[in-house]
Amino acid sequence: MKEISSLNLHASAVSFSGKGILILGKSGSGKSKLALALISSGAILIADDQVILNNQKNEIILSAPKAILGKIEARNIGILEVSSTKAQLCLVVSLDKTEHHRLPKTKYTEYFGKKIQILHCKNLNGLEHSLIHFVKKE
Numbered sequence: 001m002k003e004i005s006s007l008n009l010h011a012s013a014v015s016f017s018g019k020g021i022l023i024l025g026k027s028g029s030g031k032s033k034l035a036l037a038l039i040s041s042g043a044i045l046i047a048d049d050q051v052i053l054n055n056q057k058n059e060i061i062l063s064a065p066k067a068i069l070g071k072i073e074a075r076n077i078g079i080l081e082v083s084s085t086k087a088q089l090c091l092v093v094s095l096d097k098t099e100h101h102r103l104p105k106t107k108y109t110e111y112f113g114k115k116i117q118i119l120h121c122k123n124l125n126g127l128e129h130s131l132i133h134f135v136k137k138e
Contacts, residue, residue, distance in 0.1 A: 025095030
């Protein structure tokens with residue numbers, strides 16, 4: 001049986017300090033809004049709406065499909081063109097689930113058998129500021 005080497009997810013992703021942040025959530029949950037806020041704080045877009053996860057030997061690389069490379073939706077404004085890059089997946093942020101503990105234990109999700117830290121951040125105001133400092137310390 002052939003092992004899956006790539007996956008296309010309905011998500012957004014940015015690179016901050018070379019570290020890939022995968023943003024998951026239902027349609028309208030704020031994925032693009034969070035990505036734009038992070039870009040305004042120095043992150044670089046990887047992909048918006050669709051993210052390709054490529055399984056490498058020791059890492060997972062996030063990238064964009066060619067058709068949407070460098071494009072991000074700004075709701076009620078339109079499609080914006082910005083710089084884009086690829087990056088290693090280092091963190092997953094879920095906008096669908098709420099964390100019920102103020103100081104939660106570290107949680108993980110798995111892609112291609114590799115454990116990646118996940119944060120549950122539904123309806124968290126100012127999330128982009130916390131994420132920037134969180135990623136800098138990693």
